Amino acid sequence: QVQLRESGPGIVEPSETLSLTCFVYGDSITDYFWSWIRQAPGKGLEWLGYVFYDGSVNYNPSLKARAYMSVDIDKNEVSLRLRSVTAADTALYFCARGRRADISGPFENWGQGHPVVVSS
């Protein structure tokens, strides 16, 4: 059974870069789409983007080109970097795995979520 665990700082200063890593245990990251999704306090779920295991990416335009996602196959990790953060980026951040080689499939597996607060 695959397990995902997000890790990173809990507080990021405004205008700085948020960096999160999703560690994947129990399965290879090959053949899957890996998404980052967040939920701001009192708000709904927001898809931020995905990275495929081959490194191809697709970002939500709402992030205005601030996001960068990557994979490290050797380490079985997926990463998110979000630059120029503001208070609006305060949220619980999740990594999620889609269905194998099927972009239209559901997010079958999720990390437990990592809270990030943007504050000086």
Place this chain on the structure above:
Amino acid sequence: SLVLTQPSSLSLAPGQTATISCGGDKIENAKVHWYQVKPGQAPVLVVYDDSARPSGSPPRFSGSHSGDTATLTIRRLEAVDEAAYYCQLWDSNTDRYAFGSGTQVTVL
């Protein structure tokens, strides 16, 4: 971008049936998935591909999709079902994922 509209909230007594709609423009060919989200926890997939249930999802949960509206039905509501529910799909017109606005289900 695609907007998926859900009722904001439902309040029902235990044993009743919750019906949650998810409407969007031109989604008739999309596969719709549903998640249960409790505060501070990771979302849990309860229905996928419009009407399939993953292992571990109780049979009380069912889904359907007709035209531009998908529906999640929760029968015989229990206190443990109190949560927010979100629909989600892959929008092939814009090449991005979309989540619904979310429905808070309260079990009285």
